[in-house]
Amino acid sequence: MILEMKNIVKTYGKVVANDNVSIDLNEGEILAIVGENGAGKSTIMKILYGLEKPDSGEIFVKGKKVSFNSPLDAMKLNIGMVQQHFMLFGPMSVTENIVYNNEVSRRGFFDWKGNREKVRELSGKYGLNVDPDALINDCSVGTQQRVEILKTLYQNADIIIFDEPSAVLTPGEVDELLSTMKNLAKAGKSLILITHKLNEVMEVADRVTVMRSGKVIGTVNKKDTSTDELSYMMIGRHTSQLNIPDMKTGKRLLEVEHLSMGSALGKKVLNDVSLHVDAGEIVGIAGVSGNGQSEMIRCITGLEKQYEGKVLVCDQDVSNQGVSIIRKAGMSHIPEDRYLWGSAREASLSDNFLMGEEDSDAFSSHGILKQKTIDRHADRLIDEYAIKTDGCRQKMKELSGGNAQKVITAREIERDCPLTIACEPTRGIDIGAMEFVHERLVNKRDNGGGVLLVSSELSEILKLSDRIYVMYEGHLNYEFRHGEVDDRKLGRLMLGGKADE
Amino acid sequence: MNKIMNKIGNSNILFSLMAILAGLLVGGVIMAITGQNPVEGILGLLKGGYLTSYAIASTLTRATPIIFAGLSAALAWGSGYSSMGAQGQMIIGAITAAIVAPRLGFLPPFLAVIITLIFSMTAGALYSLISAHISAKYDAYLLIVTLMFNYLADYLASYLTNYVFLDPVALDKLAIQTIKIEGSILPRIFPRYTTHYGFLIALIAVAATAFIINKTSFGYKARMGGLNAGFAEYGGIDSRKTMYKVLLLSGALAGLGGACEVLGTKFRYVDKMITSPGYSWSGITASLMSNYNIIGVLFSSIFLSGIAIGGSTIELSMNIPSEITQIIQGVITMLVTAKFVIRWHRKENGRKEAETK
Ligand SMILES: Nc1ncnc2c1ncn2[C@@H]1O[C@H](COP(=O)(O)OP(=O)(O)OP(=O)(O)O)[C@@H](O)[C@H]1O
Ligand SMILES: [Mg+2]
Numbered sequence: 001m002i003l004e005m006k007n008i009v010k011t012y013g014k015v016v017a018n019d020n021v022s023i024d025l026n027e028g029e030i031l032a033i034v035g036e037n038g039a040g041k042s043t044i045m046k047i048l049y050g051l052e053k054p055d056s057g058e059i060f061v062k063g064k065k066v067s068f069n070s071p072l073d074a075m076k077l078n079i080g081m082v083q084q085h086f087m088l089f090g091p092m093s094v095t096e097n098i099v100y101n102n103e104v105s106r107r108g109f110f111d112w113k114g115n116r117e118k119v120r121e122l123s124g125k126y127g128l129n130v131d132p133d134a135l136i137n138d139c140s141v142g143t144q145q146r147v148e149i150l151k152t153l154y155q156n157a158d159i160i161i162f163d164e165p166s167a168v169l170t171p172g173e174v175d176e177l178l179s180t181m182k183n184l185a186k187a188g189k190s191l192i193l194i195t196h197k198l199n200e201v202m203e204v205a206d207r208v209t210v211m212r213s214g215k216v217i218g219t220v221n222k223k224d225t226s227t228d229e230l231s232y233m234m235i236g237r238h239t240s241q242l243n244i245p246d247m248k249t250g251k252r253l254l255e256v257e258h259l260s261m262g263s264a265l266g267k268k269v270l271n272d273v274s275l276h277v278d279a280g281e282i283v284g285i286a287g288v289s290g291n292g293q294s295e296m297i298r299c300i301t302g303l304e305k306q307y308e309g310k311v312l313v314c315d316q317d318v319s320n321q322g323v324s325i326i327r328k329a330g331m332s333h334i335p336e337d338r339y340l341w342g343s344a345r346e347a348s349l350s351d352n353f354l355m356g357e358e359d360s361d362a363f364s365s366h367g368i369l370k371q372k373t374i375d376r377h378a379d380r381l382i383d384e385y386a387i388k389t390d391g392c393r394q395k396m397k398e399l400s401g402g403n404a405q406k407v408i409t410a411r412e413i414e415r416d417c418p419l420t421i422a423c424e425p426t427r428g429i430d431i432g433a434m435e436f437v438h439e440r441l442v443n444k445r446d447n448g449g450g451v452l453l454v455s456s457e458l459s460e461i462l463k464l465s466d467r468i469y470v471m472y473e474g475h476l477n478y479e480f481r482h483g484e485v486d487d488r489k490l491g492r493l494m495l496g497g498k499a500d501e
Numbered sequence: 502m503n504k505i506m507n508k509i510g511n512s513n514i515l516f517s518l519m520a521i522l523a524g525l526l527v528g529g530v531i532m533a534i535t536g537q538n539p540v541e542g543i544l545g546l547l548k549g550g551y552l553t554s555y556a557i558a559s560t561l562t563r564a565t566p567i568i569f570a571g572l573s574a575a576l577a578w579g580s581g582y583s584s585m586g587a588q589g590q591m592i593i594g595a596i597t598a599a600i601v602a603p604r605l606g607f608l609p610p611f612l613a614v615i616i617t618l619i620f621s622m623t624a625g626a627l628y629s630l631i632s633a634h635i636s637a638k639y640d641a642y643l644l645i646v647t648l649m650f651n652y653l654a655d656y657l658a659s660y661l662t663n664y665v666f667l668d669p670v671a672l673d674k675l676a677i678q679t680i681k682i683e684g685s686i687l688p689r690i691f692p693r694y695t696t697h698y699g700f701l702i703a704l705i706a707v708a709a710t711a712f713i714i715n716k717t718s719f720g721y722k723a724r725m726g727g728l729n730a731g732f733a734e735y736g737g738i739d740s741r742k743t744m745y746k747v748l749l750l751s752g753a754l755a756g757l758g759g760a761c762e763v764l765g766t767k768f769r770y771v772d773k774m775i776t777s778p779g780y781s782w783s784g785i786t787a788s789l790m791s792n793y794n795i796i797g798v799l800f801s802s803i804f805l806s807g808i809a810i811g812g813s814t815i816e817l818s819m820n821i822p823s824e825i826t827q828i829i830q831g832v833i834t835m836l837v838t839a840k841f842v843i844r845w846h847r848k849e850n851g852r853k854e855a856e857t858k
Contacts (some may be wrong), residue, residue, distance in 0.1 A: 305733060324737030333735070341735040344728035355725065355736035358718040367717050 001046075001063075002027045002190050003159055008057035010043055012398065015390060017043040018054070019214035024446075025159065029412070030181060030191045032201040032222075035039030035234055036387030036430040037210035040193045044211075045161050046353040048080040048192075061159075081161040084401070086144050094130050095119045098150050105137045123154055127183055140290065142173035145397040149180065149264055160184065161192045164401065166200060167428050169457055170288045171491065178204050196402070196430050198227040210234055235432035242435065242463070249466075250279030252315070253330070253419040253450040254300070259309035261295055263446060269295045270307065271474040277419065277450040282441060284465030285476075288494050292474035293454050294336060297423055301333045302326040303341075314418060318396025327356055332415040334408055336423040336454070342408040345397035349389060350378040352396050353411050385410040386433065402428045406437075413440050420444060423454045458487050472496050517790045517801065522835035529608045529831035532821060542821050546829075549814025550807030556814070558694030562766065562808035566591065566775070568703040570784025571759020571791075571798040572710050577751040578856030579714070579793030580723035581730055586632055586647030587755040588781035589654030593619035593628045594756030596658040597765040599679040599770030600666055605685060618702075618760050625756015626749045628654065629764055633748040637741060651781075661774050668769065677772035687765035699761030704799070706754060711795040713750070723747050727793070755781075782834075783809075805830065 003025040010018040018040045025031050033041050046052040048059070050068035059066050061077050063328060069072050071081070088097050095115050098104075104114035119132045130147045136144060141481035143295040152160050162181070166174045181191055181204050184231060195201060201208055201222070208225065210233040217233055227229050228396045231239055254277040261270040270292050277283045287293055300311055302323040310319045313329040327333075335341035343352050354374055357363050363374050378392035385406045389399060396404060409425045422441065441451050461468060468485060470478040470493045478493055493499060511852060528546075529539035549556055570587040577584040601620045605613035632650045636643040658679070668680040668845025687698040712722040722743045726733040759775060767774055775781070783805045784798075790805075812826025 301735075302737075317639075322737070322739075323735065324739065327737045335735055344725055344732045346728045347725065351721065351725065354721065355732065358721045364718045367719060369716055369718055369721060371716070388579045 001025070002061070004058075005044065005048065006042060006058045006060070008047060008059075009055045010040075010047060010052060011055055013390070016214045018047070018057075021057075021211070021214070021216055023209055023216065025190050025192060026206075027158075028185055028188050028192050029202050029206040030185050030193060030210045032193045032205035032309055033211060034195065034198070034201060034208060034230060035217075037406065037428075037433060038400040039211040040214040040401060041161055044191065045081065045163055045194065046122060047077060048074070048159075049161060061232075071214040071271040075155050075157070078158040079161070080154050080155055080157030080159070081163070082145065082148045082152065082165055084163050084165070086148055088136045088144060088147060090135070092136060093132065094134050094136065094139070094143075094147050096135055097147055097155050098122075100151075102155065118154070119150065122150055125178065125188065126150075126153060128153075128180060140173075141168050142170065142176065144170070145177065145264075146172075146180070147182075157189070158210075159190050161194075163194045164196070164428060165193070166195060166197060168389065170290075171458060172288065174200070196428065196434075198230050198431070199232065202227060212236070231431050234430065237432075239435055240430060242438055242442065244464070245446065247280040247445060247466070249281050250448055251489050253277050253279055253312070253313070254452060255309040255312040256300060257312075258306060259296065259299060259311070261299065261304070262309040269474050270299070273309070273474070273476055275452075275469055278454050279418065279450050280445055281449045281466040282445050282453055282464050284457060284461035284468045285452070285471050286461050286468055286490050286494055287471030289456055291471050293423075293471055295474075296410040296471075297333075297336070297421060299310070299334075300326075301331065301421055316346060327417075330417045331419045331421060332356075332412040332417050333421045334412045334423055334425045338408055339426070342406060343396050345395070347396060348393050349382065349387075349396060349399075349407060350375050350392040352407055353378040353381060353392070355411065356415070381407075381410040381414060384414075385436065401432065402430055405429055406433060409437055413437070413444060418449050419452070420449065421452045421454075424456065425453070426457070426460065427457075458490060462487060462490070470494060516840055517837065518548060518645030520790070521804070523836060524831075524833040527832045528825050531825055531828060535822075537819070537821055542815060542819065542825075545815040545819055545821075546808070546811035546826070548781055548811070549818070550809075550811025555694070556807070556810060558691075558696045559810045560807040561700050562695040562697065563778075564704050564803045565697075565699045565765065566758045566762045566778075566780040567787060567802040567806055568784045568799055569706065569761065570756055570781040571802045572784075572795065573751045573755040573758070573789035574781075574785045575788035575791065575793040575795055575798050576710060576714070576723075576754065577747060578788060579727045579795075580747045581727035581741070582633075582747055582751075583644040584629070584632070584647045584748060584751060584817045585785070586629055586650055586748075586752065587758075587784055589632075589647065589651035589774060590625040590752045590755035591759035591762070591775045591781060592651075592654040592658045594625040595619045595763045595775055596661055596679075596759075596770050597624040597756070598760035599682070600661070602682045602685050602764060603680055608685070610650050610685045614687060614764060616755060617685065617764065621756045621760030622753040623756070625759065626753040626834040629748045629752020629755070630745065633745055637744065655773075655776055658770065661849075662770055662772050666770075679770045682764065682768045683748055685764070686768055687761060695766070697761075697765035699765035702757070702761055703798075706757065707795060707799045710750075710754065714795055719743075721747060736814075743847055783830075784828075786834045786837060789840075790833075805833075808833075 001024055008018050008021045021044050031120045035041055047054050050071045061498050066077055082214055098119050098184045099115045116132045116300060123130050128150055130143060130146050147151050165177060176201060185191055207219055207221055208230060209219045256273060256275045259270050259273040260268060262419045263269045271294055285293055299307045302321055305320045313326055313331050316329040318326045318329050339345060354363060375392050382389060382392060387403050387406045387411045405428050412420060431438060445451060453464060466482050468480045472494060477497060525543055529543050532539040532542040550560055572592060573587040598617050598621045601807045602613060602617040605616060632646045635641060636646045662677050662679055666679045668678050689697050714724060726738060726740055727745055763770055787798050787801040787805055790801040792857045808826060808830055812823055816823045
């Protein structure tokens, strides 16, 4: 046994994030930790990586009792962590990032050749492909993650923690990550994987520890379990089949005509994009991220105003208009990045729920906020979406990742407007809550609303969408109705393949 | 150690208290080195700053302009606009008061004071708006523009005092000052103590600003813009409109502070009366110490003012040079500013990190 955490307790004020949690890890295995949002998964890993100090409990690494004050201590004990928000220097090269703090130098100077060799050697040994001279800013998210992994390997990590590593990756990158993880385990590294995607668990894990409300519910061998059993252990009930009734579509809610946008390099990021969303339908955009989805959404939602083409929301021409006009025309928007756009981490939940409505008669009169109504509204959404929090005055940054996402998703779905642009609405959300969010999206559609859904989860697109567009290199290449296409075919088209192959 | 630093970095009150402690410690050490009794010195400083009725009165008097400058800075910085313009706006407010008040002698004093205050507020607000507009129009750093406007205000006030409104019958021929205001002034609250009604106005300003920031939809927009500009933009908040409103208000507060200083303590504009005591820097430090919390500005301003008053007391009574007090203040300012720089750096880094994705 390479690692043992015994009876770890960690409280934040009244909240018990970890309640007598014990976890052990064998050498060369992959242990998955699963559990609902706010179960305490990230907390126990932050403790292991020295980012948080436990109130009580013991940690043994290779049989020796240890304690941490900072990640530096953890690194000294060969523990590494691949963080969800990467800790990389954007304007510097891959090599510099990997060897940072421990570089080879010659006569006091940075030895490019030596360092590059080391990076090559490592990347070859574990099959992690990177270009040592590329700048981080030019790398895809998947590559940046590989750099993070190489960084931990360079620091001789034997235990590597992955906290929801696949949340930001494209499906292809996820496959690559999973096979990398298997390689690492084969090479004798011991890995811990936190994820909400049970298929990933079934693919790579040896054992699975399930957490709920700060406690460990149980640990099972992957061989002896199934996704059904795991999800039952996680949320205490079986997942149900979502019922999506047939709907007649109504009037046009969103019309995008010949949208085009160039980049600084003169290349077209968006190339003649036309689409529409009608009342009573969910329209999915399938595509490998980086093919123009983000830019398209920014244009439609008013965050980007420099483009050619037309955008109409509820018959109102909002081309090249700003956010507030478009929102007033009848649109809400779940943004793809929850911290960059979607929330203010230092603000309270009430403040976060209020965004976009601060001037509405419901929440203010004569410019003065109706704080009681605002708080009541916040409490209602917290309750409905089962957001785990101390109350509406808690700061956003104190919520677990999935609960923070729920705040944003709830705010935008429950806004009183016909059209919702939903980008990754369930990123980081647990299975139970994901079901609920799907239900609410379908409910919106059933009540005559419309949803434009962008998701890197193909299963989500296939399950919910009445129509699906395939986006590739800034253009919508294909359009299908629900049931006309399966994930294999969609996957091929997303990579630029032809429909009749 | 890292961990402790992190904790402190995140807990603002704790950090400010540590900074204060460190400042006093350094002051004590220097007193010891220069042959003074540090314990007596520090105790004397605290007593002279906070513990006698006379000390309290002087401290509150000095705190008054600092509170206004602090409010002005906290409002702007807390909303994400790096304005350093409090000083210039205070000067403009002060010179406006010195020009307007003597010409309102025909009105009842109360009315004259109110009108003067309104003039000064407007002048400060306009002055702030001009710098805001230049910064927005030419895409120049607000920080730089406001700093330049501080110099401009200072020279402008000097010029006006010297060449247009100089007091011709001043006893002290070397003093560059405007004529004395008779009647329409802010009187003392208690005759024996220097604290004047300007302090009460400052209290009202604190309450009003706190109300605006925390309870109005404009305040909400300003706060969210300060916490995450991306979030505000995404939500449809017009950042330019918010910036103009915030800086207008911030300038009005500073202008009001300048007027109170003229009407409450000097009764005229004296050249460099705002710049040389460093009111606006103390105000900015106070706003950093309180992490832009409006109510917090009140307390940190009073604290900083007390250090200065206590310092001059021990200079007189114990012959401890005022440089030591300045060092104490310097250490506190430096630590508080360092925290601020670290946070700014983190924020910038965070932004870059997000951009790389
Ligand atoms: N800094 C903090 N202050 C207060 N409470 C906190 C803080 N950090 C975490 N918590 C609370 O501790 C609990 C566990 O959080 P944690 O981040 O470990 O959950 P998680 O299992 O990783 O959830 P998710 O799947 O959503 O990422 C949550 O209820 C959260 O609100
Ligand atoms: Mg988590």
